Amino acid sequence: MQRIDESDTITRLQFEEKEIILLGTAHVSRESVDEVRGTIEAESPDHVCVEIDAGRYRSMTEGQNWQSTSIGSVLRQRRGFLLLANLALASFQRKLGSELGNKPGEEMMAAIEAAKSVGADFSFCDREIQVTLRRAWAKSSFWNKNKMIASLFGSVFGSEKLSEEEIEQLKRKNALEEMMGELAEYLPSVKEVLIDERDRYLATKIFEAPGKKIIAVIGAGHAEGIVRILDGLAKGTMDRDLSSIEEVPPPAKITKALPWIIPAIVIAIIAYGFVHSGFDQGIEMFGYWVAVNGALAGLGAIISLAHPITILVTIAAAPFTSLNPTIGVGIVSGILEGALRKPRVVDFEHLHDDILSVKGFFRNRFTHALIVFFLTSIGSSIGTFVAFPFLLSLLH
Template structure:
């Protein structure tokens, strides 16, 4: 038997035969949500408390000095520069929402865990790892979608828009959230599927698998409608309780594996044809155009990030070479160089989360400055590549 009864805008009580799940929908920067979560756990005294948080985010919330162990050079070498940047932007957006209300993002989740610990109640971290979610969203989004996603994240992260406490509380109303989800689906359907739909399934399955006859599940209000559908399907057997498929990054397609090698082969071919058809002068002209256009725009990116002068110079020199190497990007090289010339200080680690709240802070902090250098030089080199390739054709065709 499956039944769901809404006791209020934020609490839904679900019956699964002899089990009961109390689903609590919260706003992630709401003081009322923090208080309500503590009260419900104290009143219900469940067998298990489930919270919409992953292990990495739990460590970040519970270990305030965790950023101080960050090795920015290692992050870039492992190809996780973009993921770290997105993490910081998303965190800064939520921190800014809660700043005027005196609430830290995710405080209600931490309150739920602490309330469970105080009463000796087991708790389960039910969300999918953020790195997996971001990698899946990125891999399933097309070229233009990636640009739209990046633009949306940056605009949200550095927006100066203010929200009142009443507006934050309205985010817990299903009608408001439905409109937001529809807007996201229209704007980026692939990203919406990964960020919302798949996590609805993940959260519902984790709650369904949680031990005990009475469960309190604390989740963002936007996930409640989707979770109800998945819980009913899990109960009736219409959905399997395996999460293997959505808990891994899809393997790269054959085209995505080949594509990084296409541009180097094309550039070398066009420059080689320039030497063959137009002589030494024609070949050197094509080579000169490739170096100047690609290197210059990468250098412009470094300047936009206010990089160290030597980082700018070396970005210009490295970009034409790294663009021909599918395994090393100019962003990685430029970011590592910037980290050497402007080594992050102790205060940069201590102020990282605060500086990430604003664009000015991003430029002031040496850690986030490295990430800006990584991002802007990569964008500059990519634009330079697409501009330079057509300029190689005149000499190549004779």
């Protein structure tokens, strides 16, 4: 492999008869859009690879049909946290785009249009964002899942405006990679999924693209990783089989067992109190469990501005759902909130604008139900870990 760095954004690689041109972009930069269009028209490649997946392309061209999304189905399928992460990610990109005067992903659309104009084929070379998030989710502990959501929302709802210097720095970066990079630093356990795996996936798809001259339009942050992997693919030292990173790994045995182990221990402690310390002691321990778990879950419902009925049901249900691994109080409260304040057509129509602010998240009935689900789940989880050591201390 022969490498020629023509500029800060263009790297030209020669593999025997195949030439690959890596064009690093920033997803929110107008300059990137113009450079992508100009480079493809000047080079007239055989094939153009774009760093988006087919699902994102459909969403950008056809829009997301949120009206068909049922909040009840999302929560029953245990996809509430994942949907929140998706919405927060979309909010982050749109917020950056509004500050920098460009729509996220516009340079990828420009690449596709330019490819068509010069008669070149094109392909989507990124892994499905859902697979990436689900793999990161599967590799995270419960607390790391919460840290991931908190980091996403911190990026979304930060009130600080970007300085001119920060804007110029972002114009040289990929907005999605900026957030992914922050998450990788905050959660080192998922760096492999967010950064390394995607470098490998992109490089392999680019290497296998047909034609003698290939232009790959990628986020600038991927360039070095892709060059390294392309070199390995050319030498035969890198595996071209991507099946292992295209599926969500099954949860570890301890991860599957933990939701059953914790309730079993709590029930055993309370039962021990009844048997060895007397009925009064057992009742006191059970009452403490009910009070702490119900109060903190209820506090989550109050903070989320849930419907009064949702708050009362959350307080009553939390102590018992915490002992049932098959259902969490967040699922109960989120579904109930969605039923009491059923999302309207206007909520789906304004969803893309509402996710840009805290007020919008609370005002929109669809996202509000997700917030109720999230905060009541967190409250109940904290209640479980707060009550646990105190139950032990009450044993005589």
